[in-house]
Amino acid sequence: MSTHVRAFASVETPVDRAAVPGFVESDFNPMVHDVASACLAGQDFDGDRLAVVLASLMGDATTTDLASTLLAAGQVHNPLLFMQATANSILGYVSREFDITGPLISLSSTDHELFAVADLVLTDPDLDAVLTISVELSPNPRTAQAYRMLGASPPERDVATAFLLERATEDM
Amino acid sequence: MADDVVVTGFGAHTAFGRGARPIREGVFAGVPAFAPTTRFDTTPYRTPMAAAAPGQPVLRDVLFDCANDAVSMAGLRSGDDAAVLLGTAGDWTRITGFWRTGEAGELADSVPAHLADALADRLGLCGVRLAFTNACVASSTAIIHGWRLISAGHVATAVCAGTYLVEEENFAKFDSGRAFSHDGAVRPFSGDRSGLLLGDGTAVVVLESAESAKRRGVRALARMTGWGVASDAYHIAKPHPRGRGVVAATRQALRRAGVTGVDYVNAHGTGTPINDSAETTGLRSVLGSSIAVSSTKSTTGHMLEGSGAVEFVISVLALTDGVIPPTAGFQLADPLCDLDYVTDGPREADLARVLTLNAAFGGMNTAILLERA
Numbered sequence: 001m002s003t004h005v006r007a008f009a010s011v012e013t014p015v016d017r018a019a020v021p022g023f024v025e026s027d028f029n030p031m032v033h034d035v036a037s038a039c040l041a042g043q044d045f046d047g048d049r050l051a052v053v054l055a056s057l058m059g060d061a062t063t064t065d066l067a068s069t070l071l072a073a074g075q076v077h078n079p080l081l082f083m084q085a086t087a088n089s090i091l092g093y094v095s096r097e098f099d100i101t102g103p104l105i106s107l108s109s110t111d112h113e114l115f116a117v118a119d120l121v122l123t124d125p126d127l128d129a130v131l132t133i134s135v136e137l138s139p140n141p142r143t144a145q146a147y148r149m150l151g152a153s154p155p156e157r158d159v160a161t162a163f164l165l166e167r168a169t170e171d172m
Numbered sequence: 173m174a175d176d177v178v179v180t181g182f183g184a185h186t187a188f189g190r191g192a193r194p195i196r197e198g199v200f201a202g203v204p205a206f207a208p209t210t211r212f213d214t215t216p217y218r219t220p221m222a223a224a225a226p227g228q229p230v231l232r233d234v235l236f237d238c239a240n241d242a243v244s245m246a247g248l249r250s251g252d253d254a255a256v257l258l259g260t261a262g263d264w265t266r267i268t269g270f271w272r273t274g275e276a277g278e279l280a281d282s283v284p285a286h287l288a289d290a291l292a293d294r295l296g297l298c299g300v301r302l303a304f305t306n307a308c309v310a311s312s313t314a315i316i317h318g319w320r321l322i323s324a325g326h327v328a329t330a331v332c333a334g335t336y337l338v339e340e341e342n343f344a345k346f347d348s349g350r351a352f353s354h355d356g357a358v359r360p361f362s363g364d365r366s367g368l369l370l371g372d373g374t375a376v377v378v379l380e381s382a383e384s385a386k387r388r389g390v391r392a393l394a395r396m397t398g399w400g401v402a403s404d405a406y407h408i409a410k411p412h413p414r415g416r417g418v419v420a421a422t423r424q425a426l427r428r429a430g431v432t433g434v435d436y437v438n439a440h441g442t443g444t445p446i447n448d449s450a451e452t453t454g455l456r457s458v459l460g461s462s463i464a465v466s467s468t469k470s471t472t473g474h475m476l477e478g479s480g481a482v483e484f485v486i487s488v489l490a491l492t493d494g495v496i497p498p499t500a501g502f503q504l505a506d507p508l509c510d511l512d513y514v515t516d517g518p519r520e521a522d523l524a525r526v527l528t529l530n531a532a533f534g535g536m537n538t539a540i541l542l543e544r545a
Contacts, residue, residue, distance in 0.1 A: 022408065047405065048420070057285055059305060064267065068341060072271040074216070077348035083409055085345055085533075086261070086307040092408040092534025101420060103401040104536050105313055108262075108284035108303040117302065120320050126424070142270050142279065149280040 002168040003122060006129065009038035013138075013158035020093060024080050026062035027158050029090040032135055035162035036094045039131055043164065047099040049128040051121050054087050054106040055114035056135045057152070061143045102127060118165060128166055135160040177319050178392035178545060180385050181248070181378035183241025184485045185234045186472050187223035187371055191241065192489060199471045199486055200518050202498040206356060206369055206473065212340040217347040221356045223371030223473035224338040231263040231374075232281055235335045236294050239376045243295055243331065246378035247390050250296025254378075255327045257302050257318050258288040259310030259334035259477045264341040291333065299327050305477075308440075308532035310334060311375070312480025312540060316399045318379045328384035334481030335374040342476065343370060353443060358474075360441035360467035361448045361513045363504035368442045371473020375481035377488075392545040394488045398431070400424025404535030411447055415454020417537035418529065422458045425527060425539040433459060434525040434541065436496050438487045441467020442474055443501075449508035451529070456511060464521070466514040470500035480530045484540060487528040491544050496521050 011017070011034045013027055023029040032054065067081045083089055091104045103121065107114060111134050118130045139147055139154040147154040184191065187205035188198030198205060205223035214220035235258075248254060266282040269275040280286045284303035292301040302317065304310045311334020318330030336342075346352055346368070353359070353367040385392050402420035404412035411417070418440075426432060437459065439451055448467075455465060468486050469475075475482050490496055495518050502515035524544050531537045 048402075056305075058283065059261075065271065067345060068267045068271045071268065071341060071344050076216075077344050079348045079350075082345040082349035082351075083533075085342075087305065088307045088532050088534030088536060089408040090534075091306075092403070092406075092536070095403045095405045095535060096407065099405050101403050101405050101417065103313075104306065104403050104534060105304065105317075106306040108288075108305050110285075113300075113302060116300070117317070120317075120324060120326070123320075123324055142267065142282070145270070145276050146279050146283050146286075149276075150283065150286055 003165045004168045005163055006166050007039040007043060007164040009035040010161040011035055023084050025066055026060050028060035028062060028135060028137055029084055031158060031160035032090045032133055033094060035160045036131060036133060039162045039164040040098050045129055048101040050100050051103040051127050051130040052091055052100060053114060053118045053121060053130055054091060054133040055109045057108055057110065058136065058143045059087060059108060061137055061140055065140055065142055122167060129164060131162060131164050133162045176382035177322050177379050177396045178382050178385050179377055179394045179396060179488055180380045180390045180392060181242040181246030182375065182485045182488060183238035184375040184482055185238050186373055186482060187225050190237060195486060195489060199468050200495055200497045202471060202500040202517055204357060204471050204500050209338055211338060217343065219352045219356060221369050222338045223369060225372050229337060231335060231337050234337060234374050235291060238374050239291055239295055239333065242376040242378050247388060252297055253299050253327065254297045254329035254331050255299040255318060255321050256288060256292035256297055257314035257330055257332045258291055259304045259314040259480060260284045260287055261305060261477055262287060264339045268341055297331060306532055306536060308476055308479050309530045309536045309538045310477040312530045312538040315480060315484060315540060316401060316538060319396055319399060322379060322381050329378065329380045331376060331378055333376040334478040336476040336478040337372050338370050357501045358443035358470045359501035359503060360443045360470050360499050361509040362502045363506035365443045365445060365448060367444050368474045371475050373472060373475020373478030373482040375478060375485045377481060377484055394491050394545050395543045396540065397543045398425035398429030398541035400539040402537050406535050409533055411450040411531060413450050415450045417535055418451055418454030419458055421537040421539035425541040429541045431525060434527040435521065435523045436490060436526045437463060437465045438483050438526065438528040439465050439467045440529045440531045441469055443469060452509045452511055461511060463511060464496055464514055465511045466497055466499040468497050483528050487526045487542050491523050491526050491542055494520055494523055
């Protein structure tokens with residue numbers, strides 16, 4: 001099966017961007033929202049035939065480590081951090097905005113694995129398209145240490161990229 | 173049509189212990205595992221209760237033990253070509269340790285992808301390795317992806333897993349979100365339900381093409397004949413009140429399996445007021461009002477990323493044993509929850525088909541349909 005890129009978007013920090021209501025502190029969620037919206041806005045698609053696959057090796061470490069440092073300091077958690085503790089939340093926000101009722105999948109992985117998963121998901125005859133989102137934040141002290149232990153290179157700045165992929169016409 | 177996908181092995185850890193026997197003696201007997209946890213100081217929180225196994229188990233060790241049980245049962249060997257698909261958020265205790273004491277020795281285990289790699293390396297399996305991180309549907313998503321890989325002919329075998337152990341990071345978050353039960357019990361579908369409690373849950377299942385299992389002479393424990401995945405497109409943290417995603421995922425699973433009904437549903441059933449009524453509404457609209465439904469989270473607690481895999485194992489045991497595990501803690505009828513919730517203890521039943529449901533933040537829903545082998 002071959003795929004066709006219908007839309008593409010990328011964003012890096014620092015950038016001026018609107019906050020996403022209900023999401024605080026971390027750039028992870030606004031960046032996901034930015035690239036997803038840029039790919040989906042104005043596109044004609046059937047929400048129950050669209051999947052979203054998000055990949056991030058380290059995930060939203062800003063939220064994770066802010067919550068953990070509050071815990072270490074004996075401070076009360078901010079309930080908003082609970083609400084945005086997983087990438088599910090921003091995917092749920094995007095799904096509501098664009099009425100996407102197909103599969104929402106998130107991975108801890110590299111881009112190579114992301115596209116392999118997207119390709120396989122798109123073999124499902126119930127689906128026409130898949131939105132891939134890769135997002136990685138620049139390292140904090142914990143993720144910098146984890147990157148070193150994994151022998152991987154961290155990104156120099158926050159970066160998010162999205163592709164709206166659809167089955168090529170000859171496959172439809 | 174794609175080759176059948178069958179289940180040829182499993183391993184599990186819950187608060188009741190390791191393996192199938194503790195699940196039969198705890199979950200299937202309807203005995204809740206909740207007690208004040210001693211893994212960390214619970215003084216700052218509204219409840220000390222969780223379903224945690226004794227001591228301070230290490231997530232990686234528990235996962236490896238369950239995986240060894242599963243691959244031994246399935247007769248897999250080091251060097252075999254099999255995918256390893258893990259639902260996890262990583263080992264949270266490593267993050268806590270880093271920020272509390274600067275301890276970084278096993279910090280790599282806080283990265284889900286690393287745990288999936290470590291698991292595959294430990295088992296010596298050659299094949300794609302992936303970590304799924306979508307919270308409470310992470311391991312059901314891993315299992316469904318295993319089905320996809322096998323059905324597409326990419327692999328003959330997929331080792332699919334999910335893991336979560338009770339720890340303080342998520343305990344604090346759920347406490348801050350006021351999601352915990354007020355009375356130390358999880359009472360799914362009961363009129364006095366007030367929330368969830370967390371629980372240990374790790375399970376590893378081996379999925380395999382029926383042809384491969386037959387060729388290897390391995391017994392199929394159950395067949396995975398259908399699945400569905402759908403999102404509510406409704407709210408980041410609340411389920412759709414009429415169970416939009418539950419309905420869509422269940423219908424997909426039935427259609428893929430080519431059936432119109434099931435004999436038992438292992439529900440998501442968190443014991444939160446809003447989930448259980450929404451799930452009931454969705455299930456009733458697809459499967460009717462006489463369907464037998466239970467929530468085993470009433471005994472295990474909510475196992476987050478481990479839920480889908482552990483409840484998959486519970487559903488396999490229900491099929492093989494011919495027993496529906498009960499909903500524990502039910503005290504009071506709720507007009508919004510009007511199905512048969514199996515509240516009077518375990519029920520013997522001639523089960524041919526079982527559906528297991530999971531849901532997660534973001535409005536994600538999965539349904540997996542298992543049939544007797």
